[in-house]
Amino acid sequence: MTKRMRFLKILCILSVVPGIYASTASADERYRPVQNERVLGECGECHMAFQPQMLPKRSWERLMGGLGDHFGEDASIDPKTQKKIHEFLTANAADSSWFGGRFMRGLDSNSAPLRITETPHWIREHNEEVPESAWNRPNVSSKANCPACHRRAHLGDYDDD
Ligand code: HEC
Ligand code: HEC
Known part of the structure; x- marks a missing residue:
């Protein structure tokens, strides 16, 4: 613990x-496991379907507004599906409840990072506890590859290692 x-x-x-x-x-x-079929299908195709509790609404809005050029990939989807996914992500965002999620900590009120790995909370958690060499392990490949280190990431469990 x-x-x-x-x-x-x-x-x-x-x-x-x-x-x-x-x-x-x-x-x-x-970080509730994502069970929304649309999100699992569309946003779990190239990487794990990240839990919406890890970014504020304004980040999800920015990200969903730019799926045509999504980190160099075309991740665009039909407008109806896009609207449903947008609704799911913003309804469950880090700032969707009055007490605020951990991922709001240290975040500037006008900053809307597109990456979980660029939020102050994520950076703090990983700078303190992850040795530099861990990022260079061949199976890691990217900071965004959460399941490489968190085997139960898809269950919203990041407390295992
Ligand atoms: C066609 C492939 C593809 C699809 C589909 C896709 N993504 Fe991505 N996504 C990427 C790539 C590539 C990256 C950058 C990964 C990296 O840096 O290792 C990324 C990164 C991200 C990141 C930032 C991760 C971080 O913290 O560094 C988020 C958040 C994200 N995607 C959300 C979504 C959402 C939401 C959807 C569904 C609407 C989606 N993605 C669908 C390819 C995709
Ligand atoms: C190179 C391995 C590695 C990668 C990749 C990685 N993490 Fe971590 N992460 C760790 C370690 C080690 C800790 C600290 C150990 C702990 O607190 O259980 C940690 C801690 C965390 C915590 C805090 C745990 C707690 O107790 O609340 C969260 C949340 C988290 N990571 C989320 C993520 C997410 C989301 C991603 C992908 C975008 C990711 N991590 C990618 C290694 C990694």
């Missing part, structure tokens, strides 16, 4: 509104 998890546990116990903090304490709840 990480320090943060312990801290959240204490918050749970102290909380006068049990349930609100409790819902942030479990890894599975923080």
Whole structure:
């Protein structure tokens, strides 16, 4: 259990509104596994379907507005599917609940990163704990290749290693 998890546990116990903090304490709840078939199909084709809780609404809006040139790839989809995916991503974004997700921490109110790997929270978590050599392992290939290091990433569980 990480320090943060312990801290959240204490918050749970102290909380006068049990349930609100409790819902942030479990890894599975923080980054819920993506079950939306459209998203799994369209956004899980070239890489894992990233959990929407890892970027703010404004990032998902920017990203969904530029699928024709998506990190050098054409990821465009038909307008109806695009609208549904857009709705899913923004409804579950890091800033979609009033208490705010961890991925909002340190994020400038006018910055809308297109990459999870460029958010202050992601950078902090990985700078502290991942040795430089880990990024050069042949099976990693990219920082965005979450499942190379987090075997249960698709379940929203990043606390395993
Ligand atoms: C045609 C292939 C393709 C499809 C389809 C695709 N992507 Fe990507 N995506 C990429 C590539 C390539 C990258 C850059 C990966 C890298 O840097 O290793 C990327 C990166 C990303 C990143 C940034 C990862 C990070 O933190 O560095 C996000 C977020 C993302 N995609 C979301 C989506 C969403 C949402 C969809 C569905 C609407 C989608 N992608 C569909 C190819 C695709
Ligand atoms: C080279 C291996 C590696 C890659 C690739 C990687 N991570 Fe990590 N990640 C780690 C390590 C090591 C830790 C710290 C160990 C821990 O806290 O369990 C960590 C920690 C985390 C945490 C904090 C865990 C917690 O306790 O809350 C999150 C969230 C996370 N990673 C998400 C991601 C996402 C999303 C991606 C892909 C966009 C990714 N990671 C890619 C190695 C990696």
